[in-house]
Amino acid sequence: MSALSQIQSRTSSPGPQASPAAGSDGRAGRGGGPGGGPARAWRLPRPDFWSGAGLPGLVFVVAAFVVPMAVVVVKSLTDPSPQNYAAIFTSSVYQRSVVDTLEMALVVTALCLLIGYPYAYAMARSGTALRTFLMVALMLAFWTSLLVRTYAWQIVLNDTGIVNTALRDWLGLISAPIHMIRTPFAVYVGMVHVLLPYAVLALFAQLRSIDPDVERAARVMGARPWRVFARITLPLSLPGAVAGGVLVFVLALGFYITPQLLGGARQVYVGQAIMQQIEQFLKPGVGAAMAVLLFVAVLAVLAVAARFVGLGRILGVGMGRRR
């Protein structure tokens, strides 16, 4: 039996994970048991009962997810040809779209971290009442549908919307409405509103995990509050900032609904460009190629970030809610 688990740990790379399960294997593995002689030791691990239990899930995820993703890749290479990729890299329209998207995602990420940090800090370093208030407000926004919130900003930022009405009719500050809708500004407002909770939750989790004694020690040693923050709190909270920032950035890259509703015709972000290829230009091959590149970019960013803060921390933020 132990030989079998040795082979197991040799054949499957995550050795440490395999060993805790070994204790029960005497019962779970059908081929094992005390009677398993040395001859069995050379067998590769065989499908066991729990693999069978996992079979329906595996079949489902492969058929309903892996196959569609593979079809996207095939489509991008064959409809009509791999030229689809060349088109993306050479066309100035697509290049513009990529640059605009990267710029938008970076600005949104920066804004989310800048606004999210004080928010998370206030949540982590205040009394129960304020913390509860901030958490409830955060959760209300977090769990409101993205479409509903984008629609809300449409109401607020319209030429006849609340902001313009307030400025013109109530305060008399302007005579003609300020055009905010269908501009990058409206996109930034909408997207920061949608993605800010992820940044706050990541930062909050990190700030909460900092041992208060470390800060206290610095204070006792005579450091002024801002110095404690700059030299102790801020560096210790950086992993949270990385996790939240990466998640916001990656989510922002593929956004469609918010830019489509709040943005202008001048900026076509990648998510919109993909949709256009399919819906308007009827070039699913090009759309598929852009989709492949987008997914690869997302996975690449996640893979790099995972080396620093761990994938679990990034994807665990705001667990249960995706955009």
Added chain:
Amino acid sequence: MRAGLGVRLFACLVALLFVAPTLVVAATSVTSGSMVTFPPKGFSLRWFEEVLTDPEWLTALGNSVQVGLLAAVLAMTAGTSLAFAAARSRFLPPALVTGLAVLPMTVPLVVAGIGFYLVYIRVGLSGNALSLGIAHAVLGLPFVFVNVLAALTGVDRRVEEAARVSGATEAVTLLRITLPLVAPAALVGGVLAFVSSWDEVVVALFLNTPRFRTLPVVMWSQVRSGVEPSISAVATLITLVSLLMAALVLVGPAVVKKVRRRT
């Protein structure tokens, strides 16, 4: 170290901005006027009445509920199954199983949408609750998987071993011992899968047909031509359901635990 006054005030301001848009939508839905104005003119529930008697919205509501329930059930089944394999299988590499189960979380919705669209067109599966339900189940699966996996690591293996020693087969042990122990976690994941399906637009747009549209899809098509009190009413209804589900998931388990401890 307590947050300074400035920081706390800033946070409160942001908190108000967090909830303000949702409140604005709710306010504009109870107007008695026929236009979206803020503050609303008078109070009436006429737009809710109009929406809830309109066949187009009602059909979409029915579709959304069907798709959401199907997605939740499929996600719970597949997610739990994968969690079993990841935690207990000695044959399948856990990294592979976990990777497959979590991958749908990382895929941008436009990318997922294209994939489902291309496949469903080819196999002739489109314009019904089944196709969108399967697609949404994929997106909701990671929530179930992560929840059940966490619950499985907390299961006392000796309980399962006791069942085996007492003569239960592996299958019986799974069904009578392990599954009930992780069922609450699977249910939480299922509710999360329902909510993520309930207000999902992008994939639903790819898979919608004129005859099969969910609530967010109908809302989307109307929103693009302007703001209306009836859209605000639908938006408010969608939000209420989402928040109710979220409360169920966030507060529910704690309440259950408390009640259990008392009895």
